[in-house]
Amino acid sequence: MTADSELAVTGEGVTAPQGFEAAGVAAGLKSTGKPDVAVVVNRGPLKAGAAVFTSNRAKANPILWSQQAIRDGVVEAVVLNSGGANCFTGSFGFQTTHQTAERAAEILQVSPGDVLVCSTGLIGTGDETFRAKVLAGTEAALAELSPDGGIAASEAIMTTDSHAKRAVVTRDGWTIGGMAKGAGMLAPGLATMLVVVTTDAVLDAKELDTALRRATAVTFDRLDSDGCMSTNDQVTLLASGASGIRPDLDEFALALTELCADLAQQLQGDAEGASHDITIQVTHAASVADAVEVGRSVARNNLFKTAIFGNDPNWGRVLAAIGTTQASFDPYAVDVSFNGVRLCSAGAPDRPRDEVDLTPRPTLVVIDLKAGDAEATILTNDLTHDYVHENSAYSS
Template sequence: MTVTAPQGFEAAGVAVGLKSTGKPDVAVVVNRGPLKVGAAVFTSNRAKANPILWSQQAIQDGVVEAIVLNSGGANCFTGSFGFQTTHQTAEKAAELLGVSAGDVLVCSTGLIGTGDETFRAKVLDGTAQGIAALSADGGVDAARAIMTTDSVSKTSTFQGDGWSIGGMAKGAGMLAPGLATMLVVVTTDAVLTAEQADAHLRAATRVSFDRLDSDGCMSTNDQVSLLVSGASGVTPDEDAFRAALAEVCGDLARRLQADAEGASHDIAIHVVHAASEEDAVEVGRSVARNNLFKAAIFGNDPNWGRVLAAIGTTEAEFDPYRVDVEMNGVRVCSDGGPDRPRDEVDLTPRAVSLVIDLKVGDAEATILTNDLTHDYVHENSAYAS
């Protein structure tokens, strides 16, 4: 049931022809309350799509009644016409729901730089159809409606002590921090203030979506939203809720990683014994963005020299001649030199674990990435066709 698993939420996903496949392409999620609390985090890309510009304004008061999402068009770099389309989408939803347009978030995903009267008409029609189809069972259709190049819909739920969390996500490429080419909606029936929702969401995304770095490319449309209904009447322990939210976001992030465009390996880069968490993240990200390393993993080649070369470009505190590197349980590098033979490493499974031991402190972090494949290049070379 995804986003409709918690009490107080209804959703729908409808098809209005934004996708040539005829599959659902507009989703609506509505918070029936009693609380109408919302929080959101957005791409840090300076180039932002019109829905991002709108939602950044709308979220300022911490009140969210509904969110409308479309796939099949990013509505980015479409000028004033595109922003008016987003504004009209929120107004249409507000009119039909009897709420303020300023309390409706809008999200879009798809090809950048396209949008015309036909696109606008379909989005507005989809908004109306979606609201007419709202139900407590509509979460599955909503999760399907936000898919673009995704091969599967991505959902996650958590059952707490009298309260729950539900989530849906889309994304299959251009995954980099500052979120990814992702749209994520998370709902909860726990009782939270707007300030708590914002703090918990930022803490959760920091250790989940912000550490997903599939191909080092940052999108213009990324948005992760948290809607709070308070319908359970339960105020959870703050630490317990934050941990649960991080678990749901982490699960969704791993599902995004597993569906990355054209990938044949899912790589978890564990950096341990760093001087600080920031150093651990910097080191992990340097490897995640190194095309030579990613190409080696695609070829099932445990080329640990490329790992050391990548981390040597960072400002993190460590001695490269003391670093250990382990691949899928085999320590191939010890103190910056060869250890076990490379042929002991089996990289044929999809899951790859890389452990980098910096030996300078107690901090650690994990970055998720994928390999660089022929299929990735082909799919992204033909994305607009």
């Protein structure tokens, strides 16, 4: 990824709202010696939380733990580690997650069931050394908690990310802040990658859950970088109520969606090996579901993605991809445009391909189905040599 293509990283992230402390430390999980354990703590007065998780049936131990812990809507803290997914590590792995929550709870003097745990890294690895480093890192991070610790926390959750992702949205008297990690295995299933979002607004757990599902449905759930769904994906939303202000729920959901969209775009811009950030807009669909299905069929089409890598506006590959869906439309009535140039009209050639310039990183593909009034946007990226190399050497 080139420096001039990076989206701006905004503010302190999770510690921008009042009532939160965070930290990030190096516990030795990464061979690079970089930070790899992060903690976000809600100091209240409210301790409300909500979360959405990967819909992959293969779930990592932290997901299994956190799905149980979130049920009462009370979250005191989130502990996150990079450098190991703690997935398919048997009962030992679940005990490691449980002990992580217990260690954090003991130090914070809260219930272990109110501590969520997140992990990211290589699947199928984990031993006594891994457990010892996670537990020691949790202790060290909790000892360094600070209202200014959001930057360090966002750096500690990175794996193949080239830079940290943070965002802040401020409204009249209340704030939302967030951090995210993710550069590969980005495909939707309620949530994508690891994300922690905080707010000092006064909202209960049920309201947070409603707003979070509205926001993720149109942001993270429509980021489809490589069609590969992780075992560890989790988006967590915490509310401290420290502002003392109760916002209108619709207003809060809109602000939350804005923040999640910002983070999703940062994740798209840092996708492994990508040279193009591709926005696929599907218009005039019979339903939103149809628009999403059509957009995702293109986002997951390797022939299309390699064409974009080669700066080839191959609209035929778009039509071939959308023809595999069950969406309601006439393939011979569809228009397809690349970067503002309509190359296909009513299923036939329109403008010459050489009128399209695909050398810039941002790439816009518009698919007009002419079947209704619904629309949806899917974010993806191209498939490059660097992506293949990075993922072929990931565990080496």
